[in-house]
Amino acid sequence: MVTNDRLTIAGHEFRSRLWVGTGKYKDFAETKKAIEASGADVVTVAVRRVNITDRSKENLLDYIDSKKYTILPNTAGCYTVEDAVRYARLARAAGVSDLVKLEVLGDEKTLFPDTAGLIEAAKILIKEGFIVLPYTNDDPIVAKKLVDIGCPAVMPLAAPIGSGLGIRNPYNLKIIMETVKVPIIVDAGVGTASDAALAMEYGADAVLMNTAIAGAQDPIMMAEAMKYAVYAGRLAYKAGRIPRKLYATASSPIEGML
Amino acid sequence: MSNGIQIHVNGEARGWRIGGTVADLLNELAIKTERVAVELNLEILDRNDFGHRSLKDGDRVEILSFIGGGC
Numbered sequence: 001m002v003t004n005d006r007l008t009i010a011g012h013e014f015r016s017r018l019w020v021g022t023g024k025y026k027d028f029a030e031t032k033k034a035i036e037a038s039g040a041d042v043v044t045v046a047v048r049r050v051n052i053t054d055r056s057k058e059n060l061l062d063y064i065d066s067k068k069y070t071i072l073p074n075t076a077g078c079y080t081v082e083d084a085v086r087y088a089r090l091a092r093a094a095g096v097s098d099l100v101k102l103e104v105l106g107d108e109k110t111l112f113p114d115t116a117g118l119i120e121a122a123k124i125l126i127k128e129g130f131i132v133l134p135y136t137n138d139d140p141i142v143a144k145k146l147v148d149i150g151c152p153a154v155m156p157l158a159a160p161i162g163s164g165l166g167i168r169n170p171y172n173l174k175i176i177m178e179t180v181k182v183p184i185i186v187d188a189g190v191g192t193a194s195d196a197a198l199a200m201e202y203g204a205d206a207v208l209m210n211t212a213i214a215g216a217q218d219p220i221m222m223a224e225a226m227k228y229a230v231y232a233g234r235l236a237y238k239a240g241r242i243p244r245k246l247y248a249t250a251s252s253p254i255e256g257m258l
Numbered sequence: 259m260s261n262g263i264q265i266h267v268n269g270e271a272r273g274w275r276i277g278g279t280v281a282d283l284l285n286e287l288a289i290k291t292e293r294v295a296v297e298l299n300l301e302i303l304d305r306n307d308f309g310h311r312s313l314k315d316g317d318r319v320e321i322l323s324f325i326g327g328g329c
Contacts, residue, residue, distance in 0.1 A: 021328020031326060046327025049268045049320065050294060052287050060326050061293055076327050090322050093295035093302045103329065111329070135329060161329040188329045210328025 005234065007205055009183055010131045010152040012070065012099070016041045017200065018230040019072070019185065021210025025219065028063040034213055035064065037223035042070045044101055044208065046077070047091045066096060072133070074101040075121075079114070084121045088130060100125065101155065101187075103135045111161040111188075115142045119149065126150040135187055138172040143180050153182050155208065158199060159189025162211040166195035170202060177203040193222075193229035200233025201241070263315035274313055281308040283319065295322045 007014040019042040025031040035043055043064060051057050064071065073091030078084040081104060088100045104121050106114035113136050122132045126149060134146050138156045146154050156176055159165035166189065167173060177184050183205035190196050190209045199207050207230055216222035265274045267283065274283070280303060284291055296303045297320040303311060313319065 022326035023328045025326060028326075044328055045324040047295070047322050048325045050287075050289055050323045052268050052270070052289075052321065059293070059323065061324055071324065073324060074327055074329065076329055089302050090295040090297065091324075093305070094293055094323055208328075214328075 005238075007183060009133070012097075012131075014041055014070065014206070016227075016230075017206040017234055018196070018226055019044065019206055019208040020213060020223070020226075021208070022060060022064070023210050024214035028058055028060060030219060031060070031214075032063045034219045034223040035069070037220045037227070038213065039227040041068070042072050042206075042208075044072045044074050044210070047073055047075075047087050047094065070099070071095060071097075072099055072101050074135075075103045077105070078103060079105050079108075081117045081121045081124070084117070085124050088121075088125050089128075092130065097131075098129055099131045099133065101133045101135060113137050113157070115139065118142075119145055122146060122151055123149050133185070138169045138176065140172060140175040140179055143176045143184075147180050147182050151182070153185055153205075154180060155185045155187035157188040158186050158195065159191075161188040162215075163189050164191030164212060164215075165189055166191050167198055167202075170198070173199070173204070174202055190226075193225045196226050196229040197233035197236070200230055201236050203237055204233075206230075263313075265313050265316070266318045268319070268321055277312050279309055280311045280313065280319070283313065284308065284321070287321075289321060293323055296320070297322070 016039050018040045020038050020040040021044045022031050075084040075087040084104045104114045104117035106112050118134055125132050132151050133153050134151050135155045136142055143154045158167040185206040185208055186199040186204045187208040190212045196207045213219050213223045263274050299318050
């Protein structure tokens with residue numbers, strides 16, 4: 001057991017190293033169960049227009065206790081600096097904290113970040129007192145720039161959002177982890193438990209996912225699998241793996257053989 | 259409606275009364291004031307001001323809240 005293995009970002013302390021999104025679930029009851037099964041204490045949400053024609057619709061936050069979970073609003077769906085900044089400000093006005101998961105998307109097909117726009121938007125929001133957690137590419141130079149302008153963590157993607165392709169560029173992620181001295185949260189592209197475990201084994205500080213859980217045949221069971229995967233990966237990273245060698249080394253002694 | 263004016267709420271035209279505030283509008287729509295953000299003609303309002311910002315003819319109001327989302 002690793003006790004007190006807490007993740008701290010800009011004064012916010014997190015117990016869980018698995019962060020989860022709240023989109024794509026069948027209903028709010030399933031969302032709630034999946035979050036509970038995942039053990040996550042950070043949940044991401046989007047900011048959208050309230051449905052004013054059908055007020056019978058329930059609110060997501062009726063299902064998520066904001067005392068128990070850190071609500072992390074995102075700027076998903078924003079393709080310009082102006083939109084991302086606007087949504088971040090709206091999120092702060094609607095919410096309880098200065099935290100924002102900043103996304104400035106470059107293209108609808110890949111949902112890859114527009115990193116130039118991301119840096120520009122991050123600068124504006126940091127000046128306004130936001131704690132900006134940027135969704136970025138697996139580009140070590142951009143990651144470093146984001147830290148230099150004041151982001152207290154970076155969130156490089158493993159693969160395109162919702163693709164389930166797993167870590168496409170482990171070497172870049174490793175370079176980011178070695179060169180950037182703030183927490184790294186691998187965000188987007190995880191497909192199954194081994195992807196999450198691998199991210200943690202490489203030295204990620206946390207993993208954020210949504211589709212891998214919500215889109216699984218059994219989301220609640222996958223949420224639990226992800227909890228163990230992230231935990232196992234974290235332990236393996238802390239324990240220190242053996243070096244890879246080309247040839248065998250016997251585990252049983254030769255001495256005493258006939 | 260006498261003293262009727264028209265405003266736009268989340269993109270939809272809506273009749274309104276002179277002197278009616280943002281708080282009145284939220285109340286009429288049965289929207290709890292906590293957990294929402296209100297933008298009036300692109301200006302984000304402080305929640306404490308909902309009660310003393312009255313809406314004028316042609317005002318555009320956006321009411322937003324948190325929904326499920328990941329990336």
